[in-house]
Amino acid sequence: MKKILILATCFGFIFTSCVSKKEFAELEARYKTKSDLLNTCTVKLNSCESDKSLAEARANSLEKRLAELKKDKEDLIISSKDLTMLTKLGASNLEKSLESLKEKDLKISRLQDALTKKDSVTLALVSSLKKEVGLDDEDIEINVEKGVVFISLSDKVLFKSGSYNLSSRANEILGKVATVINGKPNFEALVEGHTDNDPFKKGVLIDNWDLSAKRSTAVVRKLVELGASPAQLIAAGRSEFVPLVPNDSADNKSTNRRTKIYILPKIDQFYEMIETEMKTLSTEEGN
The missing domain is CATH 3.30.1330.60 (OmpA-like domain)
Known part of the structure; x- marks a missing residue:
């Protein structure tokens, strides 16, 4: 940016002596336009770089979250298998408990009959x-x-x-x-x-x-x-x-x-x- 200003000054001195005032004013106006455009582009570039950094950070976060979700999915699959086994085991135990209760009810009934007798x-x-x-x-x-x-x-x-x-x-x-x-x-x-x-x-x-x-x-x-x-x-x-x-x-x-x-x-x-x-x-x- 500084180099551009120095060159522009030098050209200004040179053209001042070589060109007319009208041409100089036109060149100066064009310079100002270009300079404003350059500043605008610089601002946009800085904004884009900032957005890029944010996007990269978000992408990293999303990748990390994706890895966590994959891990959770794998854990859920394992848990689901374990739960299935536990459910089967629970159903078996429940069936055994019901059979045991039936046997106890039968014993109680027999005892009640014996007491009645x-x-x-x-x-x-x-x-x-x-x-x-x-x-x-x-x-x-x-x-x-x-x-x-x-x-x-x-x-x-x-x-x-x-x-x-x-x-x-x-x-x-x-x-x-x-x-x-x-x-x-x-x-x-x-x-x-x-x-x-x-x-x-x-x-x-x-x-x-x-x-x-x-x-x-x-x-x-x-x-x-x-x-x-x-x-x-x-x-x-x-x-x-x-x-x-x-x-x-x-x-x-x-x-x-x-x-x-x-x-x-x-x-x-x-x-x-x-x-x-x-x-x-x-x-x-x-x-």
């Missing part, structure tokens, strides 16, 4: 006992405790005070109990003797443990004598340690002196049933 047997047993033994005496209770049928007999019914010898009335009541036990060959009868907390010592008996055990064995022997199967009978003494009420009055002590006869499924059959069920569950879980 057990309740029916229990109710039938209570009804049979109430029919045979009767409920006319307040010293005789027939009821269900934790799903087990029992008969509770006051000592007034079976024994004299401080004795383990059965009364004459015991034959009648225990004879009816023996009839019920004989009708339930798959059940056992657990006879429990209970006392109050008054200290007891008489003859060979040294405490209430002895007295309660002697009373329960006396009842068991009488049931056998009246026809019950010995294999179905169990004798147990609980002494004074499972009272129904506090031993703080004569009436309460009389309430606590009692003999309970539980009619329950045979223990060995019960555990055999549990063992069989556990083996079945273990086999199913293993599969």
Whole structure:
């Protein structure tokens, strides 16, 4: 640009001396036009170079973004394959879970049926006992405790005070109990003797443990004598340690002196049933 101005000045001096003023003015006007045009072109050139730089930067950015998009596409393809595999695996697991739920529902249904059957047997047993033994005496209770049928007999019914010898009335009541036990060959009868907390010592008996055990064995022997199967009978003494009420009055002590006869499924059959069920569950879980 500077060179052009210098040359133009030199020519100006030369032509000033060689040309007329009119021609000089025309040349000067043409120079100015050319100079303005040159400036305009320079500005445009600079603008184009700036636009070029911006375009190149944008192109680089787009290329980088394109590479990222390609990478994302590849990742999506891999993820899609993984998702397909997971979906198949999930569907398989879901199917297995549904099958497991169906099996559990079936087990629950079987347990409910078993409980219903057990309740029916229990109710039938209570009804049979109430029919045979009767409920006319307040010293005789027939009821269900934790799903087990029992008969509770006051000592007034079976024994004299401080004795383990059965009364004459015991034959009648225990004879009816023996009839019920004989009708339930798959059940056992657990006879429990209970006392109050008054200290007891008489003859060979040294405490209430002895007295309660002697009373329960006396009842068991009488049931056998009246026809019950010995294999179905169990004798147990609980002494004074499972009272129904506090031993703080004569009436309460009389309430606590009692003999309970539980009619329950045979223990060995019960555990055999549990063992069989556990083996079945273990086999199913293993599969």
